[in-house]
Amino acid sequence: MSGKPFMTFVTLLLVLSFFATYCFAREGAFILVSRRLLSEDLVEGSPFNVTYEVHNAGNSDAQKVVLEDPNFGNQDFMVLNGSVTLTWDVVVAGEKKVTVVTVQPLHAGDFGARPLRLSYRSSKTNVEHESVALASEILFVYTRAVYERLKGSHLLAWSVFFLGTCVIVGVPFVVYILGDQSLRKTKRKTK
Numbered sequence: 001m002s003g004k005p006f007m008t009f010v011t012l013l014l015v016l017s018f019f020a021t022y023c024f025a026r027e028g029a030f031i032l033v034s035r036r037l038l039s040e041d042l043v044e045g046s047p048f049n050v051t052y053e054v055h056n057a058g059n060s061d062a063q064k065v066v067l068e069d070p071n072f073g074n075q076d077f078m079v080l081n082g083s084v085t086l087t088w089d090v091v092v093a094g095e096k097k098v099t100v101v102t103v104q105p106l107h108a109g110d111f112g113a114r115p116l117r118l119s120y121r122s123s124k125t126n127v128e129h130e131s132v133a134l135a136s137e138i139l140f141v142y143t144r145a146v147y148e149r150l151k152g153s154h155l156l157a158w159s160v161f162f163l164g165t166c167v168i169v170g171v172p173f174v175v176y177i178l179g180d181q182s183l184r185k186t187k188r189k190t191k
C-alpha cells in the first residue's frame with residue numbers, strides 16, 4: 001500500500017534533481033558524446049574502427065574529461081590501436097574531439113549494451129559531472145563461416161539497425177534510472 005506513494009515520491013525527486021542538474025550543467029561545461037562503429041557487419045577476427053566524438057556544448061571548459069567504454073573487454077575483443085578509456089586534460093567550450101580506436105572481435109556472439117561512463121569537471125562552476133549512456137547498442141559478431149554464407153544477401157541489412165549512434169548528454173544518470181524504472185513498469189503491465 002505504501003509502496004506506490006513512495007515510488008511516486010522517488011520519481012518526483014529524480015525528475016526534480018534531473019532538472020536542477022540540467023540547468024546547473026548548462027551554466028558550465030556540457031559534454032555530448034557519440035560513438036559510431038565504422039563497419040556495417042562485424043566478423044570474428046576482422047578489425048573494425050570505433051569513432052568516439054566528445055563535444056563540449058556548454059559555455060565553459062571541461063577539465064579531466066574521462067570517457068570509458070566497457071564493451072570491448074579482453075575476453076571478447078582485442079584493442080589493436082588506441083584505448084577504450086579516453087582522457088583529455090581539457091575540452092574547451094565549443095570544442096569537438098574525435099578519436100578512432102581499432103578493435104578486433106576475438107569470437108562470434110552478441111556483446112555490449114553496457115552503458116558508457118563519462119566524467120569531467122566544469123571549470124566555471126567547479127562541479128564534477130558523472131554520467132552514463134542513455135542507451136548502448138548490442139554488438140553482433142558473425143562467425144566467418146556464417147558471414148561468408150550470408151554475404152550478398154539482404155539478410156545482413158538488419159544488423160545495421162544495431163550500429164546506430166550512442167549519445168550521452170551531460171547528466172543522464174538520472175535519466176537512465178528513470179528509463180529503467182519505466183521499462184520495469186511496462187514489463188509488469190504486459191504480464
Ligand SMILES: *[C@@H]1O[C@H](CO)[C@@H](O)[C@H](O)[C@H]1NC(C)=O
Binds near residue numbers: 038047048100
Ligand atoms: C581504421 O582507421 C585507420 C585510420 O584512422 C585506417 O588506417 C584503418 O584502415 C581503419 N581500419 C579499418 C578496419 O577500417
Ligand SMILES: *[C@@H]1O[C@H](CO)[C@@H](O)[C@H](O)[C@H]1NC(C)=O
Binds near residue numbers: 081082102
Ligand atoms: C593509431 O592511433 C594513433 C592515435 O591514437 C593514430 O595517430 C594512428 O593513425 C593510428 N594508427 C592506425 C593504423 O589507425
